[in-house]
Amino acid sequence: MNDYRSIQSWGWGPDLQTQFDCLARPGDAPGRALRVHADRCLVWLPDPDRERDGVEVEARLPKRLRRRARRPVVGDWLVIAPSQDARAPAIATHVLPRRTCLERGAAGRAARGQRIAANVDLVFIVSSLDGDLSPRRLERYLSAVRAAGAEPVILLTKAGALSEDALAESLARARAAAPGVDVHALDVITGLHEGLPARLVAGRTAALVGSSGVGKSTLVNHLLGRSRMATGDVRARDQRGQHTTSHRELLWLPGGGAVIDTPGMREFAIWAPRAALGEVFPELERRAHECRFADCRHEREPGCAIQAAIARGELDGERLASWRALEREREATAARAVVHEQRARERALSKHYREVQRARRRRKG
Numbered sequence: 001m002n003d004y005r006s007i008q009s010w011g012w013g014p015d016l017q018t019q020f021d022c023l024a025r026p027g028d029a030p031g032r033a034l035r036v037h038a039d040r041c042l043v044w045l046p047d048p049d050r051e052r053d054g055v056e057v058e059a060r061l062p063k064r065l066r067r068r069a070r071r072p073v074v075g076d077w078l079v080i081a082p083s084q085d086a087r088a089p090a091i092a093t094h095v096l097p098r099r100t101c102l103e104r105g106a107a108g109r110a111a112r113g114q115r116i117a118a119n120v121d122l123v124f125i126v127s128s129l130d131g132d133l134s135p136r137r138l139e140r141y142l143s144a145v146r147a148a149g150a151e152p153v154i155l156l157t158k159a160g161a162l163s164e165d166a167l168a169e170s171l172a173r174a175r176a177a178a179p180g181v182d183v184h185a186l187d188v189i190t191g192l193h194e195g196l197p198a199r200l201v202a203g204r205t206a207a208l209v210g211s212s213g214v215g216k217s218t219l220v221n222h223l224l225g226r227s228r229m230a231t232g233d234v235r236a237r238d239q240r241g242q243h244t245t246s247h248r249e250l251l252w253l254p255g256g257g258a259v260i261d262t263p264g265m266r267e268f269a270i271w272a273p274r275a276a277l278g279e280v281f282p283e284l285e286r287r288a289h290e291c292r293f294a295d296c297r298h299e300r301e302p303g304c305a306i307q308a309a310i311a312r313g314e315l316d317g318e319r320l321a322s323w324r325a326l327e328r329e330r331e332a333t334a335a336r337a338v339v340h341e342q343r344a345r346e347r348a349l350s351k352h353y354r355e356v357q358r359a360r361r362r363r364k365g
């Protein structure tokens with residue numbers, strides 16, 4: 001029996017086909033980026049001979065796709081021009097429009113986003129129950145997932161070592177930081193709820209994000225049913241945490257769907273519009289509509305419904321403090337991004353002006 005799976009079962013659909021048809025030249029093929037390097041990427045192409053599901057090929061990135069703003073990211077669908085002869089590599093000629101794109105604020109003070117993964121339906125925010133759980137960090141990750149338009153799921157790993165009470169307490173802490181989001185505890189080593197991640201992926205593309213050592217690659221291996229990704233020994237780590245996974249990578253799952261493993265992230269700066277951040281604090285947003293002033297900062301204003309609810313013990317003051325801190329960070333980043341853009345525009349203009357001047361001098365001389 002031929003168990004060849006058509007490209008449709010890999011997440012390809014009519015929208016992508018239409019976009020592909022607009023950009024592709026005869027002989028081009030659609031491919032999905034499995035790994036992206038500075039000047040090339042590893043792509044998956046459906047096997048034209050239908051002997052296997054697909055083939056992995058190296059594709060060169062032309063100069064215009066190497067620039068940060070246009071570079072493909074893992075999970076992207078690409079237009080691939082096949083190699084003309086055996087020695088020349090294939091070339092990625094276009095990045096198809098992204099359905100979703102997970103981004104974070106770039107490390108340092110640069111006012112720009114850094115793309116993490118494209119075309120993800122689901123993001124597993126992974127946190128381990130051996131001391132890693134931080135409600136404030138969960139909120140940061142959630143804002144990015146909301147901004148991307150993907151579905152967030154929080155997975156708390158290494159649950160096997162916890163008592164029932166300690167587990168219930170951790171779940172409650174995580175859930176308080178993530179109203180409306182599914183939070184699950186599991187342990188793939190002891191087997192607690194080990195089938196859960198596969199059921200959640202259900203043929204879609206899921207990315208895993210979280211600090212180093214929380215068990216992202218362990219989960220990926222579990223989903224794959226084999227040890228494909230290297231996993232790290234936590235005890236051998238120094239204080240700063242050893243990063244075992246160094247590359248983002250997409251892996252197809254045997255039962256359908258895909259997972260994207262990512263290296264542990266130490267920093268996760270806010271890179272989200274105001275509305276996406278608001279989605280992370282729905283219980284506060286809802287109450288904010290009842291404040292007397294539409295522009296209430298929920299500090300000491302009279303008629304503040306949020307402060308009143310906190311005083312009555314109905315809302316958590318820490319959540320408000322967190323919302324305000326993240327909102328301040330978001331505003332500062334957005335303001336820097338505007339300045340950054342303005343400077344880039346000015347630089348381009350003065351470069352153009354200098355060229356015009358030079359040309360004029362040449363004409364005169």
Ligand SMILES: Nc1nc2c(ncn2[C@@H]2O[C@H](COP(=O)(O)OP(=O)(O)OP(=O)(O)O)[C@@H](O)[C@H]2O)c(=O)[nH]1
Binds near residue numbers: 158159217232262265
């Ligand atoms: N007991 C237990 N150990 C786990 C579990 N998940 C992961 N580990 C262990 O945690 C360690 C780190 O796991 P990794 O999967 O390498 O962590 P990671 O998130 O991929 O880390 P980076 O690649 O550095 O970002 C390994 O020794 C795993 O065996 C779990 O559910 N239970």
Ligand SMILES: [Mg+2]
Binds near residue numbers: 218231245261263
């Ligand atoms: Mg890893």
Ligand SMILES: [Zn+2]
Binds near residue numbers: 288296
């Ligand atoms: Zn208020």
